[in-house]
Amino acid sequence: MQITVRAAALSVVSNTTLVVAKLAAGLAMGSVSVMSEAVHSGLDLAAALIALFSVRRSSQPPDEEHRYGHGKIENLSALVEALLIFVAVGWIVAEALRELLGGAEVASLGVGFVVMAASGLVNYAVSEHLFRVGRRADSLALQADALHLRTDVYTSASVALGLVVIHFTGASVLDPIIALGVAALILKAAWDLILKSLGPLLDVRLPVQEEKVLREIVESFRDEYVEFHKLRTRKAGPERHIDLHLVVHPDRSLADAHDLADRIEQAVEERWDRTSLLIHMEPCQARDCAGCGNPCRTPPGDRRAGIPERERRGPDREAAGGPN
Structure with a gap:
């Protein structure tokens, strides 16, 4: 199993456990901030x-239908994840405002603190x-998942801290205020994920x-070509x-040019995995001579559209003993 798949599977297992724990604690406490965290974990x-x-x-x-591969599905999944977060924010804000206006009480603060910590x-x-594997594999999907969880770290810490403050001050109004702060972070x-x-x-x-x-990689082969654009x-x-x-150079054979392209492609692929380079x-042509500096057997004045001289000489020049 690929390391990226194993990392994603680990995230599924951990989030499933946390959803159950947070939801149970939030319902037992009547705490909207803890339940908002359960929704976030969901x-x-x-x-x-x-x-x-x-x-x-x-x-x-x-494959036959996806000639360029399936890489963009990770970008699409990250976008969907971001949209899901917006849905969660709407629910959290609505619940927090309802509690803020209704003045609900929070109970069982100790359980909530343990769960959030x-x-x-x-x-x-x-x-x-996930961050480590995502960066190594250049996987946006894993990095997006890691970003979700890292946000959970900060929000869980803020909720746990708020519960401690409520325990010592009795100010239950802090619960919905903390929930609104959680919503802002999310x-x-x-x-950021959408962008x-x-x-x-x-x-x-x-x-x-x-x-x-x-560009530096391509230019490392500079003595073998004229320029690139x-x-x-x-x-x-x-x-x-x-x-x-x-x-x-127009005198270069097709086989030599192909070999050069292969070597450039190999150098690029050694730098980045999963790279497709088309050269x-x-x-x-004559206009390229000024900045070339490379030896070429085709005289600039006799160069037409980059066609080698030997292909333009024709039978008349051959018979006349033109230059080889």
């Missing part, structure tokens, strides 16, 4: 299930693991730093898709 569970499905699916190779510790450990996490998942869905270019590294990059889940035009070869 959405974390839904997110974990989505992440589990998406990492399984995105790892499958391209345990929840924070469990989620911290699981989120650290909303911020959802917005992160939308980019690949809209084919936004790779980060500037990654493109800089890519029309660089395009995008990302789909953990997969990078890159294409560019590479201008080579379109072009013969150089």
Whole structure:
């Protein structure tokens, strides 16, 4: 089983346990802040299930219907997770306002504190693991799941702290106020997740730093080509898709040009796993000579559309003993 699938499965198990524990504690206490955390964990569970499905699916190779692979399913799942968070925020805010206006009392504070503290510790450990695996595998779905859990860590800590304050002050009004604070934190996490998942869905270019590294890799072969242009990059889940035009000397054979492309592709794939690089070869033209500096047997004045001289000589020049 892939490490990403195992990590997603771990998240499903931990979130299932926490949902049951928080819901039971919240109902026993009559605490909207604890129940809001149960709802949050419920959405974390839904997110974990989505992440589990998406990492399984995105790892499958391209097929007849999906020639570019299934990487974008991770971006789509992250977007769905963010939308689920917005639903949770709406419920939490509604319940908090109802309790704030109704003045409900909170009981069994000790149970709530134990549940929230345990929840924070469990989620911290699981989120650290998900972040680590997600970054290593470049999986947005796992990183989104980890973000959910990390938000849970902060909110669980705030709820536990609030319950302690309520215990010593008797100010039950703090419970819905804390719930509103929890909602604000969750909303911020959802917005960040939307921004992160939308980019690949809209084919936004790779980060500037990654493109800089890519250019450095291509330029490490600079003595074997004239120049490159029309660089395009995008990302789909953990997969990078890159294409560019590479201008080579007109005297270079097709086999040599293909070998050069293979070596560039290999160098790029050694830097990033799951990368697809498409190189379109072009013969150089007279306008490329000024900045070339590479030896070429085709005279600039006799160069037409990058076609090698030997292909333009024709039978008349051959018979006249033209240059070889």
